[in-house]
Amino acid sequence: MTRIYRVGLGLGAVALAAATAFAVPAVAQSDRSGGQRSGCMNQARGGGPRAPFMRFSRMARQLGLSDAQKQEIRSIAQSHRVEWRGLAERAKTARQSLRQAETAAVVNDAAIREQASQLAAVQADMAVARAHAHAEFWKVLTPEQRAKAESLRTERAHQVG
Numbered sequence: 001m002t003r004i005y006r007v008g009l010g011l012g013a014v015a016l017a018a019a020t021a022f023a024v025p026a027v028a029q030s031d032r033s034g035g036q037r038s039g040c041m042n043q044a045r046g047g048g049p050r051a052p053f054m055r056f057s058r059m060a061r062q063l064g065l066s067d068a069q070k071q072e073i074r075s076i077a078q079s080h081r082v083e084w085r086g087l088a089e090r091a092k093t094a095r096q097s098l099r100q101a102e103t104a105a106v107v108n109d110a111a112i113r114e115q116a117s118q119l120a121a122v123q124a125d126m127a128v129a130r131a132h133a134h135a136e137f138w139k140v141l142t143p144e145q146r147a148k149a150e151s152l153r154t155e156r157a158h159q160v161g
Helices: 002-010 023-029 050-063 067-102 109-140 143-160
Strands: none
Touching: 050 143, 067 109
């Protein structure tokens, strides 16, 4: 669940090409209350409130994005901000409800399954949102940048395992 939550916050998960699957959405959500983040963006995992911006900057350098492309990507992320925040909040609530059902004094299989189904539905919505945003971001890239993004994604996949 931690990995899914990370992707959800990132909507991170959303991607500018595959190389930015987690960076751009996080940029869009980075100004949440006090800059505090949970999941993969917390201090313990090397994140913090500025991490999404650093990832976006690194990705922009690696792909050689023009200023116009950077601005267009920021605009796309901004246009999805409300949707991503809503999905992140729904996911948080669904995870909390599932956790409560799992740790209840009396085990209720039906309640656990219901809460797990609710979480799965939110995760499916998040996947659809990521796919739509990815398609928008992908259109901003040149063919060369798309090829580079795919190369970076493959490289990162090998590093992660």
